[in-house]
Amino acid sequence: MKVPSAPAGEQARLVALEMTGLTTGLPDPRIEDVARRAAMLLERPFSAVTLIEANRQLVRFGSPELRGSVPREESFCTEALRRPGEVLVVEDARDDPRFTRLSLVRGELGLRFYAGRPICAPGGLPLGALCVLDQQPGRLSPEQRGMLHRLASEIEALIAEHQSRRQERQALMQDLRLAVANDELRLHWQPIVGARSLRVYGHEALARWQRPLHGAVPPGRFIPLAEQDGLVGRIDIAMLRKACAQAVGWPQPMRVSVNFSADWVRQAGTTLPHLVEQELARSGLAADRLVVEITEGVLIDHPDCALAKVQALRSLGVRVALDDFGTGYSSLSYLERFPFDVLKIDRSFLRRLGQEPRAEVVLRATLRLGRELGMTVCAEGVEDKEQLAFLQQEGCDLVQGYLLGRPSETILDRCHLSSGENG
DSSP states (O other): OOOOOOSTTOOOOOEEEEOOTTTTOSOOHHHHHHHHHHHHHTTOOGGGOOEEEEOSSEEEEOSSTTOEEEEGGGSSHHHHHTOTTSOEEESOGGGOTTTTTOHHHHSSSOOOEEEEEEEEOTTSOEEEEEEEEESSOOOOOHHHHHHHHHHHHHHHHHHHHHHHHHHHHHHHHHHHHHHHHTTOOEEEEEEEEETTTOOEEEEEEEEEEEETTTEEEOHHHHHHHHHHHTOHHHHHHHHHHHHHHHHHTOSSOOEEEEEOOHHHHHHHGGGHHHHHHHHHHHHTOOGGGEEEEEOTHHHHSOHHHHHHHHHHHHHTTOEEEEEEETSSSOHHHHHHHSOOSEEEEOHHHHHTTTTSTTHHHHHHHHHHHHHHTTOEEEEOOOOSHHHHHHHHHTTOOEEOSTTTOOOBSSOOSSOOOOOOTTO
């Protein structure tokens, strides 16, 4: 593809960073920081600095001035990559027989100056080059050559970091697949407590993973991986099965809450209520003891289908809770349309108490709204006695958080207030 010329009348110098985004897989603002410093130290405008992706066949230009791609052999890149530890400087490409044939030089763009230091991946594989491209002849001082060398080394370090993270993620994913296949994820229970009585009302089932040789992996780390890999449905159904089986043996018939991920609810489709009915029958747990928690993500794409699932679950006698209320963008319309039994207020509401003037007003209004719609309201993330006192005063039904009990493999039959720190 022909590289178009700069906008009409523009004679500004063109600066570019040649490196492959395909090797890192993730954007990194630190690379942009290197670009800014390159522009400043080499006395070029940052507006013309860009990332150019280089692969075996093409060099891809991403800046508005260099939009397009050219074969690698028609760029400066091939010659630069032959000098993995050096800075290649071409002071005037039109006078250098190695580059006079290049389309970048003889075409409309007419690049004449090139200075670049190749970037290598861990192990020495050349990926591209940190480079300066200009329409005017030029040169680099020894100090500027040193700058270019150091900046390219910084990018190499960032690439090595990304590669290490990718390898770590791949290993984590492989271990998670094995753990799911072997049914190694455990259940932990967090109590849900009556706000005024402080009696334990029920427990929420939480998936936990003890990775061999590494220890506990936070759910915030392995659940997103499971969603990306299509494992989350298997985890949800396994947790439902274990939760029902364990709850049947509790000395008191408390309620048990189980989270269903949005991805799995969508994947399960119309079979979701049937799967829940099967697990209830398998365990012998009474349907009215089970609370299924779903988030707004279930409702956004296909609200009619989601409504049918909620109604089908409730027809079994199962209670349905809207979890993490307040984190979405159209929560009020869902409350109006969907017959939820429980409204779980996201922990972010309580965190803002005493910090943002309107937080108390919003939380009080949310509690009143839930009550007037006939829902049981549960506040999550209760970490100190001041938060608890506010919720008690405002008539909140249920509370949950580290102040009232941390997740544990055993259930609580009564609540003892803890310090609530790090909740």
